[in-house]
Amino acid sequence: MSGELIIPVCFSVFKNLFEVNKVKPAALVNSDSLCLFCRYDYKEMLHNSTFCLVPRGRRLGSFRFLEALQAACVPVMLSNGWELPFSEIIDWNTAAVIGDERLLLQIPTTVRSIHQDKILSLRQQTQFLWEAYFSSVEKIVLTTLEIIQDRVLEHGSRSSLMWNSHPGGLFALPQYSGYLGDFPFYYATLGIKPYPKFTAVIHAVSPLVSQSQPILKLLVAVAKSQYCAQIIVLWNCDKPLPAKHRWPATSVPVIVIEGENKVMSSRFLPYESIVTDAVLSLDEDTVLSTTEVDFAFTVWQSFPERIVGYPARSHFWDSNKERWGYTSKWTNDYSMVLTGAAMFHRYYHFLYTHYLPSSLKNMVDQLANCEDILMNFLVSAVTKLPPIKITQKKQYKETMMGQSSRASRWADPDHFAQRQTCMNKFASWFGAMPLVHSQMRLDPVLFKDQVSILRKKYRDIERL
Numbered sequence: 017m018s019g020e021l022i023i024p025v026c027f028s029v030f031k032n033l034f035e036v037n038k039v040k041p042a043a044l045v046n047s048d049s050l051c052l053f054c055r056y057d058y059k060e061m062l063h064n065s066t067f068c069l070v071p072r073g074r075r076l077g078s079f080r081f082l083e084a085l086q087a088a089c090v091p092v093m094l095s096n097g098w099e100l101p102f103s104e105i106i107d108w109n110t111a112a113v114i115g116d117e118r119l120l121l122q123i124p125t126t127v128r129s130i131h132q133d134k135i136l137s138l139r140q141q142t143q144f145l146w147e148a149y150f151s152s153v154e155k156i157v158l159t160t161l162e163i164i165q166d167r168v169l170e171h172g173s174r175s176s177l178m179w180n181s182h183p184g185g186l187f188a189l190p191q192y193s194g195y196l197g198d199f200p201f202y203y204a205t206l207g208i209k210p211y212p213k214f215t216a217v218i219h220a221v222s223p224l225v226s227q228s229q230p231i232l233k234l235l236v237a238v239a240k241s242q243y244c245a246q247i248i249v250l251w252n253c254d255k256p257l258p259a260k261h262r263w264p265a266t267s268v269p270v271i272v273i274e275g276e277n278k279v280m281s282s283r284f285l286p287y288e289s290i291v292t293d294a295v296l297s298l299d300e301d302t303v304l305s306t307t308e309v310d311f312a313f314t315v316w317q318s319f320p321e322r323i324v325g326y327p328a329r330s331h332f333w334d335s336n337k338e339r340w341g342y343t344s345k346w347t348n349d350y351s352m353v354l355t356g357a358a359m360f361h362r363y364y365h366f367l368y369t370h371y372l373p374s375s376l377k378n379m380v381d382q383l384a385n386c387e388d389i390l391m392n393f394l395v396s397a398v399t400k401l402p403p404i405k406i407t408q409k410k411q412y413k414e415t416m417m418g419q420s421s422r423a424s425r426w427a428d429p430d431h432f433a434q435r436q437t438c439m440n441k442f443a444s445w446f447g448a449m450p451l452v453h454s455q456m457r458l459d460p461v462l463f464k465d466q467v468s469i470l471r472k473k474y475r476d477i478e479r480l
Contacts, residue, residue: 085142232263
């Protein structure tokens, strides 16, 4: 234990000595301690250490502090009077050990008394704080600006829980709500459940010319769901809105909204008409049964912070081209669930609109492509988790009968090339690839089990 405490700080001092005096380690081999430094890798020692001493630096602070955070090594602060960064909003007692530099010899006893569960909690918090607020200059600057905003607009400032728990204050926008229960990430902490209904948003890009079009069948199937509160048809078609009598009669309200500027990003605007927590995002040609819609919602209720849906896609690293690639091939894993048939929390509409930069949304709108990929990037960046794919009765279709703008999109040979470009552009802005692979698919209990069909709640799903 003592080695874990002392070696990192000794290496830190020697490292500074080498850098400042430009002395090569080989010139100091007569020193036993420096020989030790020559034989071990500094970064490796940091990552293998549980506690790292952070003594007083030559300036206001010490770079050793950030090094320890990055390495998931619990900082042991030995700098009386030093104000820790962002201490106005960060509870450093959950991620660091604050020592007294005048009582250095008591430190080994102090850290030995910390229980293993507490050590794990401290190390996990160092990783959260590093990733949320310190991992880039952009995040440091943005955190500073957000703290200033909370000072100025104190009535709408973020709570300590928002700043000190996942996903952090930068993703919990106070402009959306000041109530923790309105954010999907805090349901488990607060012990609450999302509203037991959903709003379906159907993205329409084709004129309504026939009563047999897929959008009308979809509308009827969704409206029959016991969990459907309302349906919003987002009219992004260049043709005028159809007359009211053209839409089928349903037991739930159907609201038709003309898309803002008829662009792709308008499907993710935070419309005031969406009053439920859950949003079922649908393309006009999606083929889903009422049973499939019901099952999707029941699964989402257990994972309200994630995207839950049917059509899955994946990303990969192309080592030959040294760039990210996109694939629609059926494999044993996936990292995206397309928003043409997916359920997610309405807060992601707000985050998509107000958190993402205009450059990315303009790219989506100009290409009329990739909005589903961008939403997956955003949700995975927030949750650090993959989406959830669920089983389905019918194969999700990406082509339509007849001629439509969507059909021409999928037939366009440049379609996948555009999506490859989007993947790399998005990854560049996020600073890393946020998508996470998964091999999990959720099926109904008793799915295809050899029991009576009468025992199965979602019995229609396994019927072809």
